[in-house]
Amino acid sequence: MPKLNIVILAAGKGTRMHSDLPKVLHEVGAKPILGHVLAAAKALQPSKIIVVYGYGGETVKAQFEGEPLVWVRQAEQLGTGHAVQQALPHLEEGATTLILLGDVPLVASQDCEKLITKAADTLAILSFIKADPSGYGRIVRDGKADVTAIVEHKDATEAQRQINEVNTGMMAMPNSLLVQWLAKLSNNNAQGEYYLTDIVAMAVQQGVAVVAEITEDEWSVTGINAKSDLAQIERVYQQRYAQQLLQQGVTLKDPNRIDVRGDLQCGRDVQIDVNCLFEGQVVLGDRVKIAPNCVIKNAVIAAGTQIAAYTHIDDAQIGEEARLGPFARIRPGTTLADHTHVGNFVELKNAQVDSASKINHLSYVGDATVGKNVNVGAGTITCNYDGANKFRTIIEDDVFIGSDTQLVAPVTLAKGATIAAGSTITKDAPAGQLTFCRAKDQKSIAGWKRPVKIKK
Numbered sequence: 001m002p003k004l005n006i007v008i009l010a011a012g013k014g015t016r017m018h019s020d021l022p023k024v025l026h027e028v029g030a031k032p033i034l035g036h037v038l039a040a041a042k043a044l045q046p047s048k049i050i051v052v053y054g055y056g057g058e059t060v061k062a063q064f065e066g067e068p069l070v071w072v073r074q075a076e077q078l079g080t081g082h083a084v085q086q087a088l089p090h091l092e093e094g095a096t097t098l099i100l101l102g103d104v105p106l107v108a109s110q111d112c113e114k115l116i117t118k119a120a121d122t123l124a125i126l127s128f129i130k131a132d133p134s135g136y137g138r139i140v141r142d143g144k145a146d147v148t149a150i151v152e153h154k155d156a157t158e159a160q161r162q163i164n165e166v167n168t169g170m171m172a173m174p175n176s177l178l179v180q181w182l183a184k185l186s187n188n189n190a191q192g193e194y195y196l197t198d199i200v201a202m203a204v205q206q207g208v209a210v211v212a213e214i215t216e217d218e219w220s221v222t223g224i225n226a227k228s229d230l231a232q233i234e235r236v237y238q239q240r241y242a243q244q245l246l247q248q249g250v251t252l253k254d255p256n257r258i259d260v261r262g263d264l265q266c267g268r269d270v271q272i273d274v275n276c277l278f279e280g281q282v283v284l285g286d287r288v289k290i291a292p293n294c295v296i297k298n299a300v301i302a303a304g305t306q307i308a309a310y311t312h313i314d315d316a317q318i319g320e321e322a323r324l325g326p327f328a329r330i331r332p333g334t335t336l337a338d339h340t341h342v343g344n345f346v347e348l349k350n351a352q353v354d355s356a357s358k359i360n361h362l363s364y365v366g367d368a369t370v371g372k373n374v375n376v377g378a379g380t381i382t383c384n385y386d387g388a389n390k391f392r393t394i395i396e397d398d399v400f401i402g403s404d405t406q407l408v409a410p411v412t413l414a415k416g417a418t419i420a421a422g423s424t425i426t427k428d429a430p431a432g433q434l435t436f437c438r439a440k441d442q443k444s445i446a447g448w449k450r451p452v453k454i455k456k
């Protein structure tokens, strides 16, 4: 196989996006459109990837810094042929070139492979059948069904406009031929543009075979021009991701109601209920069960753990057989060991909680180290912030904290300590003892009456 060069056309402004962000930086599955195209390109192991950029170029380049790409600027957009001409100095002799569009995020590697295989001695183009072909370049075939030309919509005759087979814009050819053809392009057409598609007629004239591979999968060739396209493609992307998960054996209560904006890895017998959102890198161990409406970002959740509804997890590690939620909020830097329980309206931040400890109701535990078998009563608050600095709370193994307790950090509750309900703890509590700190005198006033509403 000859070497492979890939040219990605991405100079388009994307006017119809009505956005300050360059079109190819808008995201599908939280990844820039161009990032999807690059991933597909890289999978083909080319010797070079050349990106033709224009509008918002510096922002686009910055986003992909460090990637082995050749960036070529097309200052003025004079057409797709002109765009490829800008890449000419970088094309390798004897190589095959594959042309991709930077705004087609679901581009399929299999389609590219087909084109590349054919392109050893022919011009291979990818086409599809469109019920309403308006706007697209039409694939013109002769009586023997051989491709003779691509005619752009604006240049097409009434009869040609009836053709339903259209050009996707993706094609592959030997560089030796591409170089000759690009030199001959003119802009003598309805749009005054240098059409890359004119190379088809040139090939035919020269006796070079042209093959059009028809793809069945329209989404894989759909370009993004407007926010409505972006929304549609996002849905298709999500549906396809969900299908992959189902194929791997993940139970999804409704594959239409899951969103993965990143990478979700699942073990065996994972169950995910409706309306869950996964962001960044998420790993779910065997038998993990996620109830409806959870948001889980950059997290590792070990085997057998169950997450109840409306739980929010961000940048955390959860051990095996843990129980979280409903309505738990696990913030960055938190680790929960095996068999831990975190209940409703509990917020954890940068807390390291050891095995079998329970924080079941209405608590805030931040900047804290919690040992094994600790019970944190309802409404316990670690006062970790004095308005300027943050301090840690250390809670050792087997501590029992009564409800409505404030732990004013820095403070340590030693092993086996018991804290009475309603305490405000400002000094270290010794091991094994009951510590309490609350108002001494409980009073009752006999004959006291509740106020009544004054009649006007």
Ligand code: UD1
Pocket (backbone or CB within 6 Å): 009, 010, 011, 012, 013, 052, 074, 076, 077, 078, 079, 080, 081, 082, 083, 101, 102, 103, 135, 136, 137, 138, 150, 152, 166, 167, 168, 169, 194, 195, 196, 197, 223
């Ligand atoms: C092009 C094809 C048309 C095909 C359609 C598929 C030509 C002449 N026509 O149409 O046959 O049906 O794509 O969508 O090739 N671009 C540049 N520089 C330019 C012009 C375009 O980089 O000067 C890039 C755009 O950013 C985009 C791609 O090329 O990624 C296609 O451009 P677009 O204007 O969308 O396509 P058309 O020229 O209308």
Ligand code: CA
Pocket (backbone or CB within 6 Å): none
């Ligand atoms: Ca155009």
